[in-house]
Amino acid sequence: MFYIKHNSDNFTIIDCNLTDENKDAIVAELKKESASKSITRFICTHPDQDHFGGIELLDDEMPIRNFYVVKNQAVKDTDTDSFTRYCELRDDADKAFYIHKGCKRKWMNLGDDTRDTSGISVLWPDTNNADFKEALADCEVGDSYNNTSAVIRYKLENGASVMWLGDLETEFMEKIEDHIKLEKTTIVFASHHGRESGKIPDSWLEKLDPQIIVIGEAPSRHLNYYTGYQKITQNRAGDIIMECVEGKVHFYVSNSTYVGPSKLNNESRTTFPNYIGTLEVEVEYTLDA
Template sequence: MSHVKSFAIGNGDMYYIRHGSDNFTIIDCSLPPERIGSILAEISTQSEDKGITRFVSTHPDQDHIGGLVELDDHVGLHNFYCVKNAATKKDPTADFKRYCSLRDDTTKAFYLYKDCTRRWMNQSSENRGSAGLNVLWPITSDPDFKSALADAAAGMTPNNISCILQYTVVDGPRMLWMGDLETDFMEKIEDKVDIPKVDVLFAPHHGRTSGKVPRAWLELMDPGLVVIGEAPSEYLHYYAGYNTMTQNSCGDILFVTGDKKVHIYVADNAYSVNFLDDEGLDHEDGLYYIGTLGCHER
């Protein structure tokens, strides 16, 4: 059993995975001032009995690395996963400077690319199981990706250097993160990414229309649930025809994996949807159970 938490923190993304194995993963960082203390305390509590803690940066935009200084100072990020890049900023924040320091530290950084392998990320050993994390993109030799890298190095948006990260639980759900990939870029690489069936898709670019997933990919994913992040409603793409949850409405979301299912909990006790099964579970970690999602057969 694993726990996956998606924080509702305004215009930004932050998640963690408390794996069923001896692993703990943080994906991106966005710490609003009013929640820094409580989120850092939760990260510490949830990871304290895990032997491996890693941080995965999908890309270095401020709304995905906000509070990185505080997180690193609090946790000590010794396993920093990112796409190899030379992104620059005209007016770098302290968080971006810390990102660059971690990114360029050969003792801490591990560079992500399609089908990369690493012990305990997706390889097991005698004393520790795999975290079930696999990278579907980037292909580092791809010309479109190289162009995105060049743009980021020139101080332009780093959105399209985002990795595509898959988390798979044995006999449980498959989840997918896509950073802030933009629609026009995804359409360029449509035929270059092996897209799997997905149980939970975290919509890229916080669910904005500018990052809507191409129809061809959605048909391949056949997502059981699309999680739409926080952004002004006029900028959101609502994925008509698919089951969705919007963090503007439900707040934090907790996913607890089970056998071929995932139990879902939210912060807002008045929030509900009509596509989940009710297994009558108790509330958990201060969040309210709203139902259970069945998973694709694999």
């Protein structure tokens, strides 16, 4: 689960996996951090339980009025409370906005006199792409949901960019490489929680040229550790806060003993507890295929 507290009048939540043990603390934090914002959106990357788990708990406490989702008719062997609520939000004509490659929406990526853009763009899916259509068909018979994942990119003006890949699988990413715009991105969340099955292809990494790869909380035996890249591993770091400012990202984690990547500078920041270092954001560029 991620959230972005934008410099504009926007607040974005990407996926969730709430449980009885963590829901109170997380919902309280979300309420506090979003209190000053008029627009809150929830982006669900794909219909897997661990990406919308507990969404009914969140929706009850913080009613979701802007639900961003890849259009689908996913089915499950067991309809959990979370999946039932996901489907209600997904199929609600007043709340759902179906995301796809290049889509535009106030105030996700269109600003006006009322408020500025949030800086979010959707790079995938291309709903006309044959490989996506095949993945969607698998999703809608309950076989697999991973390759219906949206690719979301956030860009701070004069600052860092961040990319989420959901649970895309390596072979699928290789198939669609020529159909998605890949450009230098400061921080990339490894697909499928960092699993080997979601290893970002080397050809993608050459274009993305990430300064930091965040590896998720999959069991260690299933992880790919992206040799040669600076990494933050959530199994050891715990929760991560990225304080994004012009030209820099200050990192904080919940594990007070965690040691950050070697290329982070020490600027002795104290905005949040457990500061682990600061990243100088490199100039971005697009590498043509």
